[in-house]
Amino acid sequence: MAEIREVKPAEQEMKRVSAHSHITGLGLDEKGRAKFVGDGLVGQVEAREAAGIVVKMIRDGKMAGRGVLIVGPSGTGKTAIAVGMARELGEDTPFVAMAGSEIYSSEIKKTELLKQAIRRAIGVRFREVKLVYEGVVRKIKVGFVKHPFNPYARLPREAELVLETKDDRVTLRVGEEVAVQLLQQRVRRGDVIWIDAKTGEVHKSGRACGKEERRYDVEVYKCVDIPSGPVKKDKEIVYTLSLHALDLSQAAQQAAVLSLFGVPASKEIPDEVRQHVDKSVKKLLSERRAELVPGVLFIDDAHMLDIEAYSFLTRTLEESEFVPILVLATNRGFTKIRGTDIEAPHGMPLDLLDRLLIIRTRPYTAEEIREILRIRADEEEVPLTEEALELLTKIGEERSLRYAMQLMEPARIIAEREGRTKVLAEDVKKAAEYFVDVRESTRYVQEMEEKFLR
Numbered sequence: 476m477a478e479i480r481e482v483k484p485a486e487q488e489m490k491r492v493s494a495h496s497h498i499t500g501l502g503l504d505e506k507g508r509a510k511f512v513g514d515g516l517v518g519q520v521e522a523r524e525a526a527g528i529v530v531k532m533i534r535d536g537k538m539a540g541r542g543v544l545i546v547g548p549s550g551t552g553k554t555a556i557a558v559g560m561a562r563e564l565g566e567d568t569p570f571v572a573m574a575g576s577e578i579y580s581s582e583i584k585k586t587e588l589l590k591q592a593i594r595r596a597i598g599v600r601f602r603e604v605k606l607v608y609e610g611v612v613r614k615i616k617v618g619f620v621k622h623p624f625n626p627y628a629r630l631p632r633e634a635e636l637v638l639e640t641k642d643d644r645v646t647l648r649v650g651e652e653v654a655v656q657l658l659q660q661r662v663r664r665g666d667v668i669w670i671d672a673k674t675g676e677v678h679k680s681g682r683a684c685g686k687e688e689r690r691y692d693v694e695v696y697k698c699v700d701i702p703s704g705p706v707k708k709d710k711e712i713v714y715t716l717s718l719h720a721l722d723l724s725q726a727a728q729q730a731a732v733l734s735l736f737g738v739p740a741s742k743e744i745p746d747e748v749r750q751h752v753d754k755s756v757k758k759l760l761s762e763r764r765a766e767l768v769p770g771v772l773f774i775d776d777a778h779m780l781d782i783e784a785y786s787f788l789t790r791t792l793e794e795s796e797f798v799p800i801l802v803l804a805t806n807r808g809f810t811k812i813r814g815t816d817i818e819a820p821h822g823m824p825l826d827l828l829d830r831l832l833i834i835r836t837r838p839y840t841a842e843e844i845r846e847i848l849r850i851r852a853d854e855e856e857v858p859l860t861e862e863a864l865e866l867l868t869k870i871g872e873e874r875s876l877r878y879a880m881q882l883m884e885p886a887r888i889i890a891e892r893e894g895r896t897k898v899l900a901e902d903v904k905k906a907a908e909y910f911v912d913v914r915e916s917t918r919y920v921q922e923m924e925e926k927f928l929r
């Protein structure tokens with residue numbers, strides 16, 4: 476059994492409710508038509524269908540060297556649609572998201588940051604045949620020993636495991652290393668897993684969601700079929716690494732050598748390292764030992780990029796052999812390209828714009844706003860009365876959708892303070908008094924300036 480092995484960190488326990496956590500896809504039917512509400516997305520039908528076509532083109536390899544620009548007013552779902560695209564593309568396609576402003580980091584050069592982002596968005600898929608034990612876990616029992624220093628802690632020592640396929644059943648006794656992984660990955664009865672027979676690496680594929688399996692837990696998991704055939708078998712394992720990951724491991728190897736001579740490692744990856752990786756990858760590709768998986772580099776608020784970044788991106792799209800699909804989003808109309816005095820559509824150079832398919836998002840109707848707020852309230856577990864939802868919808872229409880969303884949790888806290896579990900319209904009103912929107916805050920400061928600074 477291997478001595479050193481990378482152990483995956485345990486799944487994050489806290490449920491993160493981010494602004495787009497309700498979105499699970501683009502909500503399209505088999506014909507690519509958008510359902511009014513689907514996968515957490517509401518309305519914005521044209522843009523979603525357009526995004527669906529782009530996803531298909533990406534999957535079919537027809538988007539190489541091209542990109543997409545999503546334009547529309549603030550809060551109309553540009554970022555949401557990009558998130559939906561990422562979900563549709565699935566885990567196997569790299570999707571790297573960054574904000575345009577991220578290039579202004581003081582630690583690392585703009586072009587270096589973009590280079591790394593581009594290379595993170597390109598995957599190389601390897602196939603390997605491994606001898607594994609695979610099946611659905613029917614029994615798992617971990618044996619513990621006392622921690623040598625901490626009387627309250629226990630350490631896993633070994634585990635007994637029953638794995639079952641449709642045709643076979645095997646009882647395994649595994650050592651400490653495997654037991655630790657079983658605990659860290661929270662392997663339970665009903666999970667489908669495989670264990671590398673040589674290295675002991677544990678991999679959780681998902682849960683066997685048969686009829687008998689009840690969905691009482693809140694954890695998100697993938698449903699998978701119960702494997703058939705023998706438990707112990709040769710299995711083709713497919714995994715995807717990004718070019719950036721390969722760069723890093725190559726750089727680490729070189730750094731290890733260099734550190735012998737006292738040369739410190741740098742934050743930037745030397746170009747020779749990338750060239751070396753490109754060369755090896757090309758060799759693997761030509762020998763058909765690996766496949767290239769061009770992913771997506773999504774740059775949100777792309778108007779924050781400057782001319783230097785734009786020219787770098789355009790040049791890369793044009794010249795590089797390994798390029799991801801570029802997806803940009805902006806809410807700017809005709810404006811200056813950063814770093815120049817030139818005005819241009821969306822503040823972007825024309826030669827880049829020329830290569831982009833443009834998708835537009837439209838302002839929402841009241842009906843769409845109401846539905847989006849309903850989904851968010853559900854996601855954030857804020858129980859709204861119909862009147863509260865109506866008021867929020869009105870605020871969403873008159874002020875902005877984001878502002879209406881941001882009032883939800885404060886309104887819930889206000890209701891809670893009053894000893895209520897349901898949020899009433901008056902709680903929403905109170906929240907809107909406590910927290911103003913940008914229009915109101917700027918108006919307020921301007922008014923004060925007129926009063927005091929003259």
Ligand SMILES: Nc1ncnc2c1ncn2[C@@H]1O[C@H](COP(=O)(O)OP(=O)(O)OP(=O)(O)O)[C@@H](O)[C@H]1O
Pocket residue numbers: 494495496498515516517518519547548549550551552553554555556805806836847876877
């Ligand atoms: N059609 C939609 N269906 C469901 N949720 C949506 C939809 N459109 C937007 N949202 C949600 O509304 C919020 C604002 O949308 P989003 O952040 O995508 O706007 P944006 O167009 O990217 O705005 P900005 O230009 O300010 O970046 C997010 O929480 C998003 O998930």
Ligand SMILES: [Mg+2]
Pocket residue numbers: 553554555775776804
């Ligand atoms: Mg956005």
